[in-house]
Amino acid sequence: MRGVVLAGLAVALWAKDPPPTFSRDVAPILYRRCAGCHHPGAVAPFSLVTYADASKRAALIATVTGHGFMPPWLPSRPRFQNERRLTPAEISTLQNWAATGAHSGNLVEAPPEPSFPEGWPLGTPGLEAEMSQPFTVPADGPDLYQCFVIPLPPAPQRYVRAIDIRPGNTRVVHHALLFQDVTGEAKRRDTGGGYSCFGTPGFLPARGLGGWTPGKQPVPEPAGMAEPLYPRSDLVLQVHYHATGKRETDRTRVALYFTLQPPRLHLTDVALGSSRIDIPAGARNFVVRDRFTLPVDVDLFGIIPHAHYVCKDMRGYAILPNGGRRTLLHIPDWNFNWQDQYRYPAPIRLRAGTRIEMEFTYDNSAENPRNPNHPPRRVVYGPATTDEMAGLHLEVVPVRASDEEELSQALWGKMMRTLGGGVYRRPQ
Ligand code: HEC
Structure with missing residues (x-):
């Protein structure tokens, strides 16, 4: 009896509110929130662009969006640029669509399918290059760090506004970093298939241009910032590989986006972290903390957390000079597969005396x-996938350019104290 009443009620509700359709209600959500990763050739394993693609997965879409697994977005707080979140209304539309039979509606009225220029999310790059030959990762063995030299064609001085890296094989690429070498050292070390380079790429000064970690989206530099790319330099791609149990090959590609404007501002990396990590088997709540007091006023542009698989909860705070506490990042359920670099909607001004804390x-x-x-x-602690790390990087710019030196000195002092305290050594 009760079931009949409820069913009648549901019919009455749907009668007022017709079931959602792909063309009118669902396609706009998928194109805005999902297709960036779910289109042919993109990072996700299947496309969600056509009605056929989406309708056969309607129930799965309802489940993963209902649980917040998709779209992938880890921070619960605060707000960041380019957040990948669905609104409660969008989530309920996807639920209703699956529950009412995933109707197509009139497909002629569906919005046009989104287009993705050349597959790079930021559009056509100023320079595109790839490893000169594929690299083979053996079926098993230790993690490998391999550096690949990518010579640059002669060009005038340019400034890099953004980079993007596309791993050839995401099963074996743990992460990749792009450097420029102005010394010629990388070329000398190269044996043809790159050279082994655990830790650093083996030359100084190594200017980092950015990197790729699983799930990361390319993030252009804030206005007024860019990395100089010297006319006579080589790109060096450092790739960290881990074995999968099967022989695999990889050929990673890179894209560079330029501006002719020399930078006005430089981001400084305020790095918190610890190498004292030794977590007993079975421990549920192993906590790593670090802190740093800002000696000068800064503007905080973004934040980059890093850890491996057993990290669960990440917090970053600013303890303000007046005692107030501001959350700079909270990730309640960390997932190694979705590392990202987060930029605030507007820079956060932090006054001298503010204490930055990580936990x-x-x-x-x-x-x-x-x-x-x-x-x-x-x-x-260690760089291999099955080791752990703890790092929280704050991207800041001193409010007064003349304070840059004082900030660097304080960061240098912090690093020296850390080294003096002894770096954790691997047990034999
Ligand atoms: C940033 C890229 C990205 C975005 C945005 C994204 N996905 Fe995914 N999705 C992936 C990747 C990669 C996978 C493969 C599984 C994994 O790595 O977690 C995946 C897996 C899935 C799966 C399969 C899950 C399973 O358990 O088999 C579904 C369903 C899905 N996504 C739906 C969606 C929907 C719906 C949206 C939009 C609301 C969306 N995704 C947005 C990248 C993305």
Whole structure:
């Protein structure tokens, strides 16, 4: 009896509000929020552009969006640029669509399919290059760091506004960093298939241009900022590979976007972190903390967290000179596959005397579904995928250019104190 009444009620509701259709209600959501990754040739394993693509996965779409797994977006707070979030109304449209039979509606009225220029999300790059030959990663063995030299054609001085990196094989690429070498050292080391380069790329001064981690979207420099690209330099791509149990090959591509405007401002990296990580097997709440007091006023543009698989919760705070506390980042359920670089909607001004704090919590128990070890094993600090790391990088610009030196000195002092305190050594 009750069931009949409820069913009648549902019919009455749907009668007032016709079931959502792909062409009118769902396609606009998928094109705006999902197709950037879910189109042929993009990062996701299937496309969600056509009615056929989407309708056969209607139930799965309802599930993953209902649980907040898709679109992938880790920070719960605060607000950032380019957030990938659905509104509650969009989530309920996708639920209703699946529940009412995933109707197409009149497909002629569907919005035009989105187009993606050349596959690079930022559009056609000023320079596109790839590793000169594919690199083979053996089926098993330790993690590999390999550097590949990409010579640049002669060109006048340019400034890099953005870079993008597309791994050839995301199963084996853990992360990739792009440097420029003005010394010629990388070319000398290159054996043809690159050279082994654990840690640093093996030359100084190495200017970093940016990197790729799983899930990361390319982020252009804020207005007025850019990295100089010297006329007589080589690009060097450092790729960290991990074995999958199968022989794999990779050929990674890079894209550079230029501006002719020399930069007016430079981002300084305020790096918090710790190498004292030694997490017993089964430990549920291993906490890593670090702090740094700003000696000068700065504008905070963005924040970049980094850890591996057993990290669970990441927090960054500013303790203001008046005692107030401001959340700079909270990721309640960290996922190694979705590393990103976050930029605030507008720079946050932090006064001299503000204390920046980080607090990362690690769950090395069997209850953590992302724990790579079954059963759990002791996990220590290190760069391999199965080691752990703890890093929180703040991208700041001193409010007064004349304060740059004082900030660098304070950061240098912090680094020296850390080294003096002894770096954690791997157990033998
Ligand atoms: C930033 C890129 C990105 C965006 C945006 C994105 N996805 Fe995904 N999606 C992926 C990737 C990559 C996978 C493969 C699984 C993984 O790595 O988690 C995936 C997997 C999925 C799956 C399969 C999950 C499973 O368990 O098999 C579904 C369904 C899905 N996405 C739906 C969506 C929908 C719906 C949206 C928009 C509301 C969306 N995705 C937005 C990248 C994205």
